[in-house]
Amino acid sequence: MAPKPITSPVPDAWYPTLSVFMLSIGLLLTASFFIYEATSSRQNRSLAKELITGAVASVFLGFGSLFLLLASGVYV
């Protein structure tokens, strides 16, 4: 039986594209988070909505910055 080569879970060629898309989605969500924080008053602000927007934005920013590191040659 020939040994099975281990490959990366995501093909290397996708890293630049993935980082651009995920970082732009993450930054848009960050922007909407801060717009919501600035425009809504303290009384009618919902904590759940703030945290959900923040969590989704941070997932996109986290994976986006990882792919940015990988695309620029810093293999973590």
Next chain:
Amino acid sequence: MGVLLIPRLTLTLTIISLFIFLSRSSSQEILINNAERRIDLSTHIVKVFFTLKVENIGTNAVSEILLAFPPTQADHLAFVEALATTGKRKKKTYVPLVVKPTELPDAPNETKYFSISLVNPLNSGDTTTLEVLYVFTHSLEPFPMEISQSESQLVYYRDSALILSPYHIKQQTTFIKTPTTKVESFTRLDPTNRAGTEMKYGPYEDQPPYSYSPIIVHCENNNPFAVVEELVREVEISHWGSIQITEHYKLVHAGARHKGIFSRVEYQSRPSFSGVSSFKHLLARLPPRVHSVYYRDEIGNISSSHLRTDSQKSDLEIEPRYPLFGGWKATFIIGYGVPLQDFLFESPDGRRYLNFTFGCPLAESVVDKLTIKVVLPEGSKDPSAVVTFPVEQHLETKYSYLDVVGRTVVVLEKKNVVPMHNTVFQVYYTFNPIFMLAEPLMLTSVFFLFFVACVAYLHIDLSIRK
């Protein structure tokens, strides 16, 4: 002239070595019918091809054949390989045999032994043919020890005209191949012939065990004496698709030391006469599909390098900042990345293993001390290395990008490495793929903490006024 310069030490060694030791039983059981030795002095790595036809004349079966080396040679011995040949002419097949160093209680003059384990024990009356290759480093002594820029490099090679062996040798011949036809002197032990680049000692008939007769060959050798005093290779595995290799070299020209001034004008205008023993190019053979190759030192990038790639290999031709003359040193770093799927595999038992080349990528170079550091990804467990020859091993921890507990590093160390050691080795480890999510989750949690901090700041009323 070189004949007169035989050191007294070797002379005394000879006289004592000529004693015949018959005390060992196995020595009497084995007879070498025909031994042929070809010593290749054409580079600074001395290669000896040794063919011996062995016959068992005793009554018991023998499973081990001994090779003997004088202590001076044993210190410089880098590599021994033995093959058993079967079949004749075109149908010849070679079977590699296990060779390991052994100790004998009655070794004369601290003779060092290597034992070759035969696949099938040699029965009484049977014969077999063995092919042995052994390699010496640092065995060519430059004489004169210091030469100027326009001189050619001459070296001494010391050996014995008679093959040192614990067995009786019926007939033996030694051929010495010199790099050029220019031979200053050589010891004669009739019958001795020299034709072109080849010298022939023998055939000598019926030599008793432990026969020894020192010879000195004084010949020209202008090949690059490229010795890497210390080489540290760091192989860093990333499961995200790449293996990064960083190699730190401390290179030295180990030939005759340079004397007097160095004239760049003369060196460049008359390359065939000036600095013939120096070298300015080195060839590093890298794996195929390398990417992000760099060649630099402490000051910065060294621009004089060329990379040629094809599907089989990548050739990196590097030029140090200055040509290297005898005794001159150069320190530099080579780094490159290779695709993960070429070198990392999954074994049937579920463990992962790295399959990588041992040794030094520089062609025709000797490494005095080689350290290979395999940096495994964070979260790897139970590392174990499989190397075909003995190496020193220990574990270290290294911290790199986005590390919390540190990466396990398998360190392999070996002294006296020659190009014959460029064989594959494996490092096995277990790894749970879920650990790959550690790095992105770490980044994600940092961003999330930032958002939580923003929410907290905007929810707390920090104004002083009621």
